[in-house]
Amino acid sequence: MADHRRRNPRRPPQRQTLGGAARKGLLLWRYEALARHIRHEDPDVRSWAASRLIRHYPANASDLVAPLLLDEASGMGEAVAEHLAGYGTARHIPLLERGFRHAGGMVPGACLETLGGLGFATVEELAASSVHRAELDEPGYAAIVAALVRHGDPAAAREVASALITSQPVLLCDPAVAREVFARLNPADYTAYLSRLREALAWRGADHAARALQGILDGLEVDDVGWLLHTDRRNLVELGRTLKSFDAAYDAETRACMGAEWLERMETAFRDGSLPVVARVLDEFCRQRAEELGGSDPLAGRVAALASGLAESRMLEDLERMGPGAASQTVVTLLxxxxxxxxxxxxxxxxxxxxxxxxxxxALAQVESTALMDRLPAAIADAAPDEASRERAVGFAVEMLGRRGPWYGRILALEILGRLQAVEEAHEVIQCLSDHHEVVSEAAGRALERMGPGVVGPIRNAYHSHPPEAEALEWMVAALCQAGTRESLAFVLEHMEDLVTTLDPGFVCDWVSVLGAPELIPVFRDLLETDVTSVGRALLLVSAIHNRMVPEEERIRQAMEQAQGEDDPELDGGAGEPGSGGPYLM
Structure with missing residues (x-):
């Protein structure tokens, strides 16, 4: 259940508008009622009320939810900071500064991100003040560095980021930090920063190497081709078949662009199988190609600088020592x-x-690449403010969804439909919930949640016409509950028995509790024995919202404390098995 909640965050897309369901009174909770509950003595109720205000009344929620930025008990600090990024104003800047200086966890990074977006002038000074904050853990520092590099003055931000990374070198292993830092470095600085990364990876191992390199590739608009590799019986890359797959997947003519001489040299290197030999040839090609492209775009120089830094002998030696996994990822990155x-x-x-x-x-959305996945759907939605342009964008997304092609095209289409709240195409999105690519089904789930209250009808029709698979049903339950309408509640009450039979009862009750309706209290009590911890948590929340006594409260809280104590902490990956120094293995 925890994994699903991570994939289905209880926070809305920014700039969400007040839908017709809210205006017509179809939502279960009115603005005034939520405004009262946000001052409730129970922190879980405050958190619930804030999340409902942010989702259903975003334009009017900022001043009400802002105090929860420093309300550690509610756990809403990060979500509030992210909401203020879309709806905050200059009057929220002092509060965000306090949040940065005094909150813990991921909240300081979220506050710095929002301050940068609001035009706060001294993000570098704030970030510099965090260098020796003992209460911040590594992910918290990583969020600060990433926000600093995105929003700070380039020269000043680089200096402060360097100080933070010097104090905690392992920060460069974080994919978000690696992405933002290397995307803005001068090519001449790549060798020094890759040396820092190499030293950090010596402590963290192959898994972190793969994630850090993936982050760098994302920042440089480089598509990771690892999913297209073909290997021979020795487990070495077959370049010809790999390039053929790449050209088909990305609608490219790579072999023609490379030329026969370079193709022959690369083929020879890959047949040799030695990591230094492969790295040297790919590095030489990248440097020559960057020179041919000239200095008109620094991106080409950065990509070539990355290849040169990875091909440096000491870097290769350390990566090989981490084991075959790190060596393989290095080959993938260079290729x-x-x-x-x-x-x-x-x-x-x-x-x-x-x-x-x-x-x-x-037109850019038709380019076969993942480079714009994080920003293009929002730009398309912003560029379609009227009905005619919206219809064109929706039609384009539906057409793209129906094409046979790589998975990332479907993700882009789903993101566009979600941001445009294209409820009229909800049935197309629901079909994608069962896609065999998990990333596509997750994108469909996010799109469904973004569509708001109007999605309840299509979900009900899909449920009755063809019983969905469990994974798809999980997303449908989440979207229903996020919609927060009377129709959502009616569906849940009608089908609760089937839902808890098909899915985990704790998962269902956890999401259904978002509706906050008193009719759910006896339902949760009847299901309590199926999962005292999760169902009990849902029962306590809804009962607190309506000031109802819970006779089973002591037993529920004991179960919750016991479950929390049994959770194992995440373990850092080790350094991996030393490599033999032989051919890389894919």
């Missing part, structure tokens, strides 16, 4: 860099030039 430069495009620069031109943005 990905070479393929990026072979048919180079700076897609984010093209997107900046497109501005709010819907035609140009839709």
């Amino acid at each position: 990905s860099c070479a393929l990026k430069l072979a048919s180079f495009r700076s897609l984010r620069r093209e997107m900046q030039r497109a501005g709010g031109n819907l035609d140009k943005l839709l």
Whole structure:
């Protein structure tokens, strides 16, 4: 259940508008009632009320939820900071400063991110003040560094980030930090920072190496081609078949761009199987290609600098010592860099030039790449403010969803439909909940949640016409409960027995408690013995919302404390088995 809640965060997309269901009074909870509950003595009720205000009344919620930024008991600090990024104003800046200085966990990073977005002038000074804060853990520091690099003055931010990374070198192993830092470095600085990364990885091992390198590739608009690799019986890359798959997946002509001479050299290196030999040839190609492209775009220089840094002998030796996994990821990273430069495009620069031109943005959406996945759907939604442009964008997304092609095209289409709250196409999204690619089904679930109250009808129709698989049903339950309408409650009460039979009862009750309706109290009490911890938590929340006594409260809290004590902490990955120094293994 915890994993599902992570994939289905209880926070809405920013800039969500007040839907027709709220205006017509179809929501279970009115604004005034939630405003009263946000001052409740129970922190769980305060958290619940804040999450409902943010989702259903976002434009009017900021001042009500802002005090919860420093309310550690409610656990809403990070969500409130993220909400203020979309709806905050200058009057919230002092509170966000206090949140940065005094809150713990991920809240300081979220506050710095929001302050940067609001135009706060001294994010560098704030970030510098956190260098020796003992209460911050590694993820908390990583969030601060990532926000600093995104929003700070480039020169000053680089200096402060360097100080933070020097104090905690392992921060470079964090994918978000690696992404933001390396995306903004001068190519000449890559060797020094990769040396720092190498030293940090000596403590963290192969798993962290793969994640850090993936973060760097994301920041440089480089598609990771690891999923397209073909290998021979010795488990070495077959370059010809791999390039053929790449060209088919990305609609490219890589082999023609590389030329026969380079292809022959690369084929020879991959047949040799030695990591230094493969790295040297790919590095030479990247450097030559960057020189041919000239200095018009620094991105090409950064990609080539990454390849050169990874091909440095000491870096390769350390990566090989981490085991075959790290060596394989190094080969994938170098080959990905070479393929990026072979048919180079700076897609984010093209997107900046497109501005709010819907035609140009839709044209970019047809480019076979994951580079714009995190920003293009929002830009397309912003570029479709009227009904005619919205209809064009929705039609484009539906057409893309129906194409046969790589999974990332479907994700992009689903993100567009979700951001446009295209309820009229909800049935298309619901079908994608059962996609065999987990990332596609998760994107469909997020899109369904974004669609708001209007999604309840399509979910009900889909449920009655064809019983969904358990994974799809989980997303449907989450979207129903996030919709928060009377129709949502009616569906849940009608089908509760079937839901708790098909799915985990604790999971169902946990989500259904979001509705906060008093009719749920006897339902939860009847199900209590199926999962005292999760069902009991739901029962306590809804009972507290309505000031009802719970005779089983002591037993429920004991079960919750026991479950919390039994949770094992996450263990850091080890350094991995030393490599033999032989051929890399895929």
